[in-house]
Amino acid sequence: MNFLRERILRSADNFDAKTYAETGFFRDCQTIKTLEREISTIVGRPNILMVGLGLESMSGYICFTPFKVVAQLEAANIFDFGLTLVDSDPRVIKDIQTREYLYWYDDYLSPNYKNNITEYNKFLQKINQVDSLVACNRFQATNTIEISEDEVSKWRKTIDYDVYHRISVPLSFNRRVKNGSIRLLEEDIAVARISANGQKYHFCEILNTLYLLTPQGQKLTLKNISSTLAKGGCILFDDGEKRNIDPDTPLLKRFGGWLDNMEIAQLGLRLEVLEENEEYFFGKSLVGILRKVS
Numbered sequence: 001m002n003f004l005r006e007r008i009l010r011s012a013d014n015f016d017a018k019t020y021a022e023t024g025f026f027r028d029c030q031t032i033k034t035l036e037r038e039i040s041t042i043v044g045r046p047n048i049l050m051v052g053l054g055l056e057s058m059s060g061y062i063c064f065t066p067f068k069v070v071a072q073l074e075a076a077n078i079f080d081f082g083l084t085l086v087d088s089d090p091r092v093i094k095d096i097q098t099r100e101y102l103y104w105y106d107d108y109l110s111p112n113y114k115n116n117i118t119e120y121n122k123f124l125q126k127i128n129q130v131d132s133l134v135a136c137n138r139f140q141a142t143n144t145i146e147i148s149e150d151e152v153s154k155w156r157k158t159i160d161y162d163v164y165h166r167i168s169v170p171l172s173f174n175r176r177v178k179n180g181s182i183r184l185l186e187e188d189i190a191v192a193r194i195s196a197n198g199q200k201y202h203f204c205e206i207l208n209t210l211y212l213l214t215p216q217g218q219k220l221t222l223k224n225i226s227s228t229l230a231k232g233g234c235i236l237f238d239d240g241e242k243r244n245i246d247p248d249t250p251l252l253k254r255f256g257g258w259l260d261n262m263e264i265a266q267l268g269l270r271l272e273v274l275e276e277n278e279e280y281f282f283g284k285s286l287v288g289i290l291r292k293v294s
């Protein structure tokens with residue numbers, strides 16, 4: 001599947017349906033950081049659950065995080081793990097099943113470019129890949145040309161082409177899907193059958209997704225996930241006062257939602273705050289962990 005062709009098709013035919021499937025190459029830094037920390041405490045075979053995976057970035061149509069997570073686990077010599085991926089959008093699941101490469105747009109005019117390049121290079125080093133560059137025709141997306149670093153400035157100047165960085169999806173990814181150590185579930189997480197042969201999860205990530213659910217959906221989701229969490233395991237989540245979507249459905253009581261300390265305790269969980277922010281447009285927000293304590 002060509003990521004640019006898909007992008008063009010989507011913007012042409014289907015922009016009415018608000019899927020909220022946005023994501024981005026660098027959106028996973030909290031996931032990786034937390035997973036790295038948590039994994040060192042897991043005894044036995046790590047079992048991971050990722051929910052709400054995303055697809056659309058500013059410059060393409062790619063699901064990034066599951067591939068990056070697998071690449072980083074393997075780079076850390078963790079080869080024996082279970083990974084269950086849940087998304088209700090069939091396009092996301094299809095992308096995961098068919099993807100060979102990840103592309104990152106060479107956004108050299110962005111104020112974050114220097115920082116992004118540093119992060120990208122760190123990631124490449126970690127997963128033991130070298131950067132490869134491609135120029136993609138904006139209007140004829142099947143027309144993709146591999147280019148060298150010396151040619152980048154020439155391609156940046158062309159009107160018809162954009163420059164992308166490209167890395168390979170881990171070769172093991174498809175094998176793992178075939179042998180069942182990676183499971184893909186195209187389901188609504190509120191009711192998804194996520195139990196993995198009775199094996200409990202040690203780490204669950206559900207970022208930028210809970211706010212898309214109704215309060216009832218959030219309740220069912222947390223019940224569903226917490227019932228399959230191993231003691232000591234955790235759910236990495238985010239929440240905030242407003243996302244400025246209609247209706248806004250914050251999760252935590254402190255942001256106007258329903259989840260208070262009593263509800264958290266009833267689910268057998270405990271809240272650990274990792275990051276707190278406040279901005280003009282979105283108000284207060286946090287990234288945290290709900291840890292299974294009983």
Ligand SMILES: C[S@@+](CC[C@H](N)C(=O)[O-])C[C@H]1O[C@@H](n2cnc3c(N)ncnc32)[C@H](O)[C@@H]1O
Nearest residue numbers: 020021023052053054087088089188189207208
């Ligand atoms: C905004 S994206 C977040 C992507 C990624 N986690 C990130 O932070 O970049 C939300 C994703 O959640 C999925 N999603 C929305 N509602 C869902 C549900 N009820 N069950 C499972 N997935 C859902 C959407 O299809 C989309 O891929």
